[in-house]
Amino acid sequence: MAVRVDLNISLDGFATTTDQTPENPFGDDWGRLVSAYVATRTMQERVFHDTSGAGTTGVDEKYASAYFEGIGAEVMGAAMFGLHEHPNDPDWRGWWGDEPPFHYPVYVLTHTPRPTIEMANGTTFVFLAATLTEALDRARDDAGPRDVRIGGGPTVVRDYLRAGLVDQLHVAIVPILLGRGIRLWDDLRGLEADYSVMSEVAESGTIHVTFRR
Numbered sequence: 001m002a003v004r005v006d007l008n009i010s011l012d013g014f015a016t017t018t019d020q021t022p023e024n025p026f027g028d029d030w031g032r033l034v035s036a037y038v039a040t041r042t043m044q045e046r047v048f049h050d051t052s053g054a055g056t057t058g059v060d061e062k063y064a065s066a067y068f069e070g071i072g073a074e075v076m077g078a079a080m081f082g083l084h085e086h087p088n089d090p091d092w093r094g095w096w097g098d099e100p101p102f103h104y105p106v107y108v109l110t111h112t113p114r115p116t117i118e119m120a121n122g123t124t125f126v127f128l129a130a131t132l133t134e135a136l137d138r139a140r141d142d143a144g145p146r147d148v149r150i151g152g153g154p155t156v157v158r159d160y161l162r163a164g165l166v167d168q169l170h171v172a173i174v175p176i177l178l179g180r181g182i183r184l185w186d187d188l189r190g191l192e193a194d195y196s197v198m199s200e201v202a203e204s205g206t207i208h209v210t211f212r213r
């Protein structure tokens, strides 16, 4: 059982911009950051419910299909779930519609907890204010022999990395420069010393770097 992270970041290390508005909830650059990932067959099927087999099948797809494999529970931050954009909407159920791609319990770290949401396809969103290890223990109990993902965003991932609680970090480094936003690597000097590191370049130009304990 491992604690895993998978993130898309720009060449200059940003995992998200901070220009989101109610009219433009993902910001101007989100499409550029995730386009190669979204184009894969796995993401087309799992996120957009396109079962026609459409989507790319190269190196990016290899990582996209591994993304969901063997995960039994997830921890994510309040902002990734959308609570910072929808703080006063008790009916907000996340970005992913009625069939979120998770199919397992998702623990959303937030200082303003709300009732658990059970989706029809096995995804459960549980909201909690807890320490990193308390949230991870809850997720581990649910995941059993399977892995736990720290889903994002970069603030929560960085916290888990700094605490030494991540066994496998996969970053898809997209060859674009965002120049602004929240950087993944801040305050993580020397992180690589605790891992073996492997890189692979995809047809899209994305560099997949995997840190494994």
Ligand SMILES: NC(=O)c1ccc[n+]([C@@H]2O[C@H](COP(=O)([O-])OP(=O)(O)OC[C@H]3O[C@@H](n4cnc5c(N)ncnc54)[C@H](OP(=O)(O)O)[C@@H]3O)[C@@H](O)[C@H]2O)c1
Binding pocket: 006, 007, 008, 009, 015, 016, 017, 076, 077, 078, 079, 080, 081, 084, 109, 110, 111, 112, 128, 129, 130, 131, 132, 151, 152, 153, 154, 155, 156, 157, 182
């Ligand atoms: N590039 C990628 O692959 C990727 C992946 C996932 C997400 N994202 C993007 O990342 C962005 C969000 O990331 P972010 O770094 O801004 O925020 P985030 O990590 O999603 O959430 C941070 C927030 O979580 C809550 N929180 C964190 N630790 C907590 C604890 N121990 N107890 C209780 N609450 C806790 C706090 O919110 P409160 O105090 O308000 O409750 C905190 O401000 C989104 O735009 C999303 O699209 C990118």
